[in-house]
Amino acid sequence: MNTNDHGRFIGQTLYSSDNEKIGKIGQVFLDDDTDRPEFLTVNTGLFGMNESFVPAADANVTGDGVRVPFTKDQVKDAPNVDVDSGHLDQSEERRLYEHYGMTYSERSSDSGFADGDTGLATGTTGTAGTAGTADTTTGTFTGEGHDTSGPNTDDAMTRSEERLDVGTTSQEAGRARLRKYVTTEQETVTVPVKKERAVLETEPVTGENRDDALSGPAISEEEHEVVLTEERAVVGKTAEPVERVKLGTETVTDEETVTEEVRKEHIEAEGDVDDRRGTR
Template sequence: MITKEQIPAVLDHPVLDEGGKKIGEAKHVFLDDATGRPEWASVKTGLFGTSESFVPIRDASLVDDHIEVPYSKSKVKDAPHVDVDAGGHLSESEEHRLYEYYGMRWDESWARANEPGEGGWARQDTTGTAGAAGAAGMAGAAGTAAGTGMGTGEQAGRTGPGYQDDAMTRSEEEMHVGVERREVGRARLRKYVVAEEEERTVPLRHEEVRVEREPITEANRDAALSGPEISEAEHEVVLHEERPVVETEVVPKERVRLTTEEHTEQETVRGQVRKERIEGDADTIDDPDEPGYGR
């Protein structure tokens, strides 16, 4: 059970479910107007704490620096959405919805045992009907923190029906810009074969026949007279020439691979955020003593 004195230790502290999982942060505590006991806590949930769910703290316990409630995280996150009025109170119909969702009912025996003459609520396993307890009021950190100078009675009065805070809360949306990595294309290497014409100039030699005649001299006379005087004869000479011969061989020339490089570019992102603005005006009350009053 959470007492009124423990409210400062509840606000802005983690709320854990029955399995020890964190649900969120406690932002507000609502008191029962009839008993003055802490009855509900609003818990900020969601990725950026953008959602707020209500959870009963009648059976909750304060352990070290966190609160433990006897409900699962999903149970709390799926609780009915409730809009709190300007005075920081839950309407009777909204409170009925919450009690029915969490399976709680009015139990007068519990009320007499714990707060004689006052009403109370008790949890049960099946849905019951809400009784005539007053609407729950919200206790903020300013009203419960030590050193405010307000006694217990004054604190209960400030959370009772008809209490209007003397300040407004102005909120704004903040834009958070992140980045995501996505595929924009693919690059690949492909090897294929082409035939190109090349030219080379090489020297080629060949033999040609040339008839040489020489007169008979003393030097060749013996060779000339070695054969018969008159006869027929043939002499054959083999001619040669060079022709080009083309051969190819495979020679590695280079290695080719694909790599990636990251380049950073600045891009301006625009988006709309909503902001609350507060303006004040004053109504002038005519003075009966002023000339022209009542015209």
């Protein structure tokens, strides 16, 4: 991949070190001093909406695309870089190289794809540079005292595990409504009532009632009447409060089982190593 033909790689498929398809190559960034390819960009994420930067050093051009000595997760998790100006500054280059476990220096170099059919780079990297060389047999970047899979640390690895952080959140589960309606029932009540009736009585003429008895004609015809009264039942209705009903809530506790996948790192040694770790 030289200065004149680097454009033909735009749109080709980029593959990871384990032959997993990463995405399509979108742009080729050249070294300011050498005009050699220094970084490739690849479209990743949902519908290819993200653009990740990948060092062009150690890229291997094959018949079906371009392969780089990095995993798909390394490429997808690469730092986001603002390239609105179309140029990478040294701080952005440093972040990218450190992410891919490559030592950064500010001297320029002739990094990029090598000329010829293999497309394997020399292992140095544009203006950023590297302190090591490419291993042409494994496609990985090595150097003295250098962590091959991440930033330089000490002589020990840290093993990490994911753990589930389980909590609760409130959400609407349903609604309850209090509604009042009217029904009609028959009710029977017995009420005592009074009524008058005529009573015919006789009494003898005595000295006390003699004047009343002789006040009229001696012989005559006449009529006398009495008004009779009676009570009847009268029904009225009066609304009165009976009880109060209100709608409230109470909390009950139940159990819910949550199942989720967690990732755990495992560290194994290769070669003649006496493994003195405890069993985990």
